[in-house]
Amino acid sequence: MAVRFDPFAPGPSDPYPTYRELRDHAPVHWSPEREVFSVTRYDDVMQVLKNPELFSSRAMFTMLMAGGSEKLPPLSWGMVSFLAKMFVKTRLNPFEFHTARNLIAEDGDRHSQMRAIVNRGFTPRRIQAWEPRAREIVAECVAPLREGRPFDLVHDLAVPLPVTIIAEMIGIPAERHADFKRWSDLVIEMATGPGREDRFAKRYADAFVELLTYFRALARDRRASPQDDLISTIVAGQVGDVGLTDREVVQFVLLLLVAGNETTTNLIGNVVKALLEHPEQAEKVAANPSLIPALVEEGLRYDTPVQVVFRTATEDTEIRGVPIAKGRFVAAFLGSANRDERRFPEPDRLDVERNPQGFPGFGFGKHFCLGASLARLEACAAFEALAPEIPSLGLGQEGVEHIASFLVRGPKRLLLKRAA
Numbered sequence: 001m002a003v004r005f006d007p008f009a010p011g012p013s014d015p016y017p018t019y020r021e022l023r024d025h026a027p028v029h030w031s032p033e034r035e036v037f038s039v040t041r042y043d044d045v046m047q048v049l050k051n052p053e054l055f056s057s058r059a060m061f062t063m064l065m066a067g068g069s070e071k072l073p074p075l076s077w078g079m080v081s082f083l084a085k086m087f088v089k090t091r092l093n094p095f096e097f098h099t100a101r102n103l104i105a106e107d108g109d110r111h112s113q114m115r116a117i118v119n120r121g122f123t124p125r126r127i128q129a130w131e132p133r134a135r136e137i138v139a140e141c142v143a144p145l146r147e148g149r150p151f152d153l154v155h156d157l158a159v160p161l162p163v164t165i166i167a168e169m170i171g172i173p174a175e176r177h178a179d180f181k182r183w184s185d186l187v188i189e190m191a192t193g194p195g196r197e198d199r200f201a202k203r204y205a206d207a208f209v210e211l212l213t214y215f216r217a218l219a220r221d222r223r224a225s226p227q228d229d230l231i232s233t234i235v236a237g238q239v240g241d242v243g244l245t246d247r248e249v250v251q252f253v254l255l256l257l258v259a260g261n262e263t264t265t266n267l268i269g270n271v272v273k274a275l276l277e278h279p280e281q282a283e284k285v286a287a288n289p290s291l292i293p294a295l296v297e298e299g300l301r302y303d304t305p306v307q308v309v310f311r312t313a314t315e316d317t318e319i320r321g322v323p324i325a326k327g328r329f330v331a332a333f334l335g336s337a338n339r340d341e342r343r344f345p346e347p348d349r350l351d352v353e354r355n356p357q358g359f360p361g362f363g364f365g366k367h368f369c370l371g372a373s374l375a376r377l378e379a380c381a382a383f384e385a386l387a388p389e390i391p392s393l394g395l396g397q398e399g400v401e402h403i404a405s406f407l408v409r410g411p412k413r414l415l416l417k418r419a420a
């Protein structure tokens, strides 16, 4: 049975029935229009993630940052104006874009060395130190809910919590946090949503110039006078004997910005939505808060915030008997692996007592999410405050609209109201 599937179509409100069809009838699906193999079964996704020598992360650059191709797109007025504006305003070399080192898209030693630069900012001790701050932010954010005022979970809690923390970790002053979120949303829209077809549009160029100029100035400032923050750690970082260029520093900060907030926001939104749809599970957690860490894991499995990662085959190989030629792109659907009935019994049911060992919600192996402990800490702080409230809450809106992205999955807004 042929299954029609476009791995780059902005996520439908419920992608899970399509994933099931793919797993059953086309587990290694070739999309001729996109020239991508999509793998959707747990075992196949893990085979890809466990073999970084055979499946390179370079595809994370090609697919997410370069619009799907290593080749330069045909010259257009929009592109020339975008590059010229970028160079004139930021002085960052546009031709370094394809060669600059980028943690998420590196392999082997270069990846380990890049990761070592920021690892020390993410040790368990360092992350644990953020717990009181996370609790403080949550308490401020949920006050309107407790006072019975209108409350959009996404806008009022799931966005400000991770944005504030990652901004403070990077070393960005509080008054810029709103810009931070706006920039990061635009990056997601341009790289993985409707903006992908129009990457050189003025609105993206303007935002990129603004954010690159800001980060570059910040990097220069910290090179001159280091502080106890991530941007100072990054500017001081070496790969082998070579420090990072301004462009690499700026891209590193941008990665932390986007990865550090778009994901956790969606985790919190997805889990609350799931609990509203599974009231018996919400009751269980409210009655027994020690289940909160398990809720976070099961929530990540049930409705995965990062749906897919990309890899490039480094030599001719095969998956489930399907030949994959050297250079071909593979999309490994984490969101589908986590719902694979071959691995998780009754996968479409949220079950806070499931203990879904080995699920790839944060990826797997060398590129396992750098911020996993931070995301868990933030989510636990949020659910400690929300869990007692949820059984008496309902959805105060018609239906739930999701972010238009093939990469990240989460509700755009989630109005909560007290059940009558």
Ligand code: HEM
Residues within 6 Å of the ligand: 057, 060, 103, 104, 105, 115, 166, 255, 256, 259, 260, 261, 263, 264, 267, 304, 305, 306, 309, 310, 334, 360, 361, 362, 363, 364, 366, 367, 368, 369, 370, 371, 372, 374, 375
């Ligand atoms: C629920 C929240 C989060 C989810 C679901 C998530 C998911 C992921 C996934 C699936 C990967 C693997 C990418 C790959 O294999 O190519 C990843 C990598 C990464 N994540 Fe997260 N993430 C979350 C939160 C965070 C936070 C809070 C940060 C903070 C900075 C962060 C920073 C990163 C970085 C830097 C990488 C790249 C690591 C590498 O390539 O070595 N993430 N994340």
